[in-house]
Amino acid sequence: MTFFAFLKIINQNKVKIIAIAMIVGILSVLITKFLPAKYDASVALNVIRVNREETGDYQYDGFYAIQASNLFAETIVSWLETPAVVKEIYEQSGRKDAVLSLSDFAGAFKAKKLSSQNITVKFSSKTEEEAKTIASSLVSVVEKKSQASLETSEKEAVFEIKSADPVIIKRNYDAGITFFAGLITGLALGILWAAGRNYFYENRN
Known part of the structure; x- marks a missing residue:
């Protein structure tokens, strides 16, 4: 897969990638809220x-x-x-x-x-x-x-x-930092999901 092909895959799935990133970011904040006190x-x-x-x-x-x-x-x-x-x-x-x-x-x-x-x-x-x-x-x-x-x-x-x-x-968890860390993690997961999905469809036959 070329770099431009990779960018094309991201562009085609950008809405879903952003959605995954947002979900992971929000979940990260919610999880820290319910963690036992330290x-x-x-x-x-x-x-x-x-x-x-x-x-x-x-x-x-x-x-x-x-x-x-x-x-x-x-x-x-x-x-x-x-x-x-x-x-x-x-x-x-x-x-x-x-x-x-x-x-x-x-x-x-x-x-x-x-x-x-x-x-x-x-x-x-x-x-x-x-x-x-x-x-x-x-x-x-x-x-x-x-x-x-x-x-x-x-x-x-x-x-x-x-x-x-x-x-x-x-111990307090900064909601902004937690959300940002979750957002970055979600973006990485979203990109991996998009690349894996594309690879699966290309090779299913």
Whole structure:
């Protein structure tokens, strides 16, 4: 099929193609209206070094503290990508059924180190209350693991995790963008339908 023949097919079926595009666009908007509510949450974690071993390197102690906090922040980020930790957070929040397979663990929490001491953790939930519960469990689990992983000779935790109240926002779908995306998808489907229909009629004999 030549390019001009392809354009001819589109022109002959343009009304139907546009109709398909409009239907898909409208359906896209309607579907998003009836989708279950989703809430996006963000939790800020601050890694603070509260205890340290006695050392003679007082001149560099501040530098070492920052370096240690930086490395420990990276450790926390890696924890939140570990299936065992994700499972523990959900179980503590009372959502044992939220994770049914290993694939559910991937991307459950999106943790990012913003600086040597600051981490932001993002996740989604079905309700605002559920998001608050998960955020509380997340902080609790991270605090517990932090205290257990690094201690001084006096059995004191080296780092303390401080967290602010989680930011929770209901996910909204922009109707205009949704309609436009559906329209483009509908145009593609309409063109494929027209080309397929033409091919079928040309080769049915």
